[in-house]
Structure formats: C-alpha cells, structure tokens
Amino acid sequence: MKTSLKSKIGLGFIILGFICPVFGLIVPLLGFSSTVTAALVTFFLVGGPEILFVLGGILAGKEGIQLVKGKIKKLFGLPEENYPATSAQYKLGVICIVTWFILLVVPGYIPNLFEMPFIRENLLYLSIGTDIMFIVGVFILGGNQMITKIGDVIKWQPWQLPLKK
Known part of the structure; x- marks a missing residue:
C-alpha cells in the first residue's frame, strides 16, 4: 500500500505522542528551574501527547489507520483484509x-x-x-x-x- 506524505507525518505525530512521556522523565535531569521543569514535565505527560494524537489522527486519516491496522494484523499473522x-x-x-x-x-x-x-x-x-x-x-x-x-x-x-x- 502506497501512503501519502501527509499520512506518514500523521503517523509520526502519533508515535511521537506515545514517546512524549519519556521526555517528561528526562526534563528533571536537564537542570532547569523548578518552574520550567514543572511546566515541561506537565506538558510532556499531560498536554503534549493529546495534542500530538489529535494532530496525528487528523493528518493520518483513514489511510493511516488502514496502514497501521494492516501492520498489526500482519504482526499477529492475521489476513490483512x-x-x-x-x-x-x-x-x-x-x-x-x-x-x-x-x-x-x-x-x-x-x-x-x-x-x-x-x-x-x-x-x-x-x-x-x-x-x-x-x-x-x-x-x-x-x-x-x-x-x-x-x-x-x-x-x-x-x-x-x-x-x-
């Protein structure tokens, strides 16, 4: 299945949304002030993933969902159709x-x-x-x-x- 660049960018946003909380664990190690650290950790744990999921879903659309669904089915050995x-x-x-x-x-x-x-x-x-x-x-x-x-x-x-x- 050939996917458009828009769908690939959308899937990238969705993957980044899943990885975003890991960045929240790294922020306290960077030495920022407590206010900046708290704001960044909150964004990476609470607001960031939701924003990225919504943007990713909008950009990926049905084509992106079909691509992910096909990959998951292939992973479990199920027919793609x-x-x-x-x-x-x-x-x-x-x-x-x-x-x-x-x-x-x-x-x-x-x-x-x-x-x-x-x-x-x-x-x-x-x-x-x-x-x-x-x-x-x-x-x-x-x-x-x-x-x-x-x-x-x-x-x-x-x-x-x-x-x-």
Whole structure:
C-alpha cells in the first residue's frame, strides 16, 4: 500500500505522542528551574501527547489507520483484509470489552479497592493488562464486525419516528 506524505507525518505525530512521556522523565535531569521543569514535565505527560494524537489522527486519516491496522494484523499473522470473526471469537471479544469496562468503572465507586495490597502494588500491570485486553477484544477477536459496530455507535445517523397506525 502506497501512503501519502501527509499520512506518514500523521503517523509520526502519533508515535511521537506515545514517546512524549519519556521526555517528561528526562526534563528533571536537564537542570532547569523548578518552574520550567514543572511546566515541561506537565506538558510532556499531560498536554503534549493529546495534542500530538489529535494532530496525528487528523493528518493520518483513514489511510493511516488502514496502514497501521494492516501492520498489526500482519504482526499477529492475521489476513490483512477484513475477515469475519467466528461466533465464539466474537463472544470472547465482547467478554474482554465488558471486563475492561467493569474494571475501569468499578474502582470509581469502590475507592477502597485500590488500598488492597495486591492491587496497590500491581496497579500499573493491572492497568496495562486491562488495556491490552480491550485492544485484543476489539481488534483481534472481534474482527470486522466489532469495528463496524463500534463505528456505527460513534457515527451520527438520521433517525425517524415510527409511523402511527
């Protein structure tokens, strides 16, 4: 697949957005004043990645998404074209997404959950694991059906009231 320069620049911004927090770890070692250090660390950890993701998404567009999707599918040994998921594969993907959502929402309602020693000591690993479970559920297990359904939820569609009898 031949990609345009605009899509490559957009993907570069997205990659830079992922790497941006590493720069936040390097800033304190540069010897700036505490005010400048705090501002730069905040930008690299909070504002910078979001700005770069939005710019990258705008520039990469659908072409960039198709390129990344093809590379990820190739990495997992899946066919690059759209493929239907089996019933069991789709159900497992839905279970992964629901589990991810529950693990994302429940701690907000049970604040003492994070005080459990196991969760407090392994919070980073649990967060990474649940995010990976979501990605696997949507993009690998769910197949084209899952991506299409999520796209339909996000996309605005005209709606008409049912006719009265």
